[in-house]
Amino acid sequence: MFKQYIGWKFILASMAVLIIGTTIWFVSNLSRNIQEEERKKVATWVEANRELLRASSEANLNLAVDIVTNNTTIPLILTDETGKILDSRNLDSNRIAQDSRFLASELQAFKKQHPPFIMEVDSKQKLYNYIYYGDSLILRQIRYYPYIQLIVVTLFIAIVLFALSSTNRATQNQVWVGLAKETAHQLGTPLSSMEAWLEILRDNEANASIVTELSKDVDRLKLITDRFSKIGSVPKLEEKDIVEQIQNMTNYIRKRSPQKVMLTVHSIEEELPAMISPPLFDWVVENLLKNALDAMEGKGKIDITIENHPTYITIDVADTGKGIPKLNFEKVFKPGFSTKKRGWGLGLSLAKRIIEEYHRGRLYVRSSELNKGTTFRILLRK
Structure with a gap:
């Protein structure tokens, strides 16, 4: 009973679900790890800026400059306490120049993605800056990857199913045509014989009523044979x-x-x-x-x-x-x-x-x- 359900369609669907499920699980873990690494990088970047503000030693200053300038992937927006945008990094400069609302919309998106880092600017006046950051391009690509793969796998399965269905339909059509034509061929021989016997019966007038009824049946069989012979060919x-x-x-x-x-x-x-x-x-x-x-x-x-x-x-x-x-x-x-x-x-x-x-x-x-x-x-x- 169980074997009836284990067909190629079930196996194909199971493999597709397994591949997609495994990919989504793997990519989810990978994106979480990358997201955590990016958070650490932003934290390091914030700490480097603090060092630049303190400027306590030349060694620390050089290291801080390197850290600040080496961030070329994670988008950042710097604001003051009132929310005014002071600076931005790793965002599309053309969009910033062409659209005055671009930075504001990106800031709102960053606020929804991650909590900000707070950097003290002036300890005496208690002034603080806020650093908001978003996901890097590579992280976004990784997140979308399983959905792209899902679409590709779905299309692949659809094409395979369509091809198998078409092949199966073509095979069925060949069987239908072969069966119909073979039936017409097999009926042809006894029909010819029956027509010959009818001609013999017609010679005797006593068989007139029998011949009339037999002729109707023979004509009917000839019609059925004609119908079967037309299956598979363009009528x-x-x-x-x-x-x-x-x-x-x-x-x-x-x-x-x-x-x-x-x-x-x-x-x-x-x-x-x-x-x-x-x-x-x-x-x-x-x-x-x-x-x-x-x-x-x-x-x-x-x-x-x-x-x-x-x-x-x-x-x-x-x-x-x-x-x-x-x-x-x-x-x-x-x-x-x-x-x-x-x-x-x-x-x-x-x-x-x-x-x-x-x-x-x-x-x-x-x-x-x-x-x-x-x-x-x-x-x-x-």
């Missing part, structure tokens, strides 16, 4: 009357449906031309009608509504069956998904592919309510 679209096409398929299904089921076609337009592949389009309508019949279990009503719009045509197939839960609106089109005991779950999947890939339209569940019915919509663009 030739023809201009056909949608209303007549749907009426013909509805009449075919009506003769084979229970007497307690009512099938009705509604259309304001008597003729409505559209570019379709007749065998494949009929297959889609047949699948939708058969699904509706299965959902109603022998009694109910199926309404097929055809509407003409400026740029598209809609065909709604509504039944009064048991309905579909909203969570399954997309699942019903996935291969293998079926609520029927003997269903293969291929009909709606093939129907969606025919409409969306071959006719550049859409097939989706427009609405459904449990124990009240479902409406499937076909949208064909003009």
Whole structure:
């Protein structure tokens, strides 16, 4: 049971989370250490300034000058007791010259980042200066690094998943096409034989009724073979009357449906031309009608509504069956998904592919309510 959850997706996601978590932990510790080192450097810089103010000895003075001048990375702002800015270091001089409010905004940011160092200027008059400092460029870069890495890893995972999904979809398509064409090929041989036997039966007038019914079945098998042979190849679209096409398929299904089921076609337009592949389009309508019949279990009503719009045509197939839960609106089109005991779950999947890939339209569940019915919509663009 547990093995079902250990797939390549789970392993890939776990590795990504582990890498990101480890990086964030490491960078957080590193940034804290660098921040502490910078605080010590600023403290040393403040102490060096105190030595310069005291000027107690030449040795201390030289050392203090070196310490003060060697700070080229940590930004500093010096203010008096009233908050007036007296000096600044390691800030963008061009910004300072161009924007009079730049130093003030940086000072506010520094106050939020770190507490100031207080330096006594005049012990007699009790005058003090305040040194505020911010994070260096390298510290800011280190802090942003894990988020940049997170974005990169996320993009990498997305690309890998997309590539694997595309490969999987392409493989599935090849299987579908191969299966469909092999089915058409296998049906071809017995069909040829059946047609030959029909010709023999036609020679005897006593077999007239049998020949008529057998011819219908053979024609039906030929239509099914033609449909399967078109899967995987670009079908030739023809201009056909949608209303007549749907009426013909509805009449075919009506003769084979229970007497307690009512099938009705509604259309304001008597003729409505559209570019379709007749065998494949009929297959889609047949699948939708058969699904509706299965959902109603022998009694109910199926309404097929055809509407003409400026740029598209809609065909709604509504039944009064048991309905579909909203969570399954997309699942019903996935291969293998079926609520029927003997269903293969291929009909709606093939129907969606025919409409969306071959006719550049859409097939989706427009609405459904449990124990009240479902409406499937076909949208064909003009």
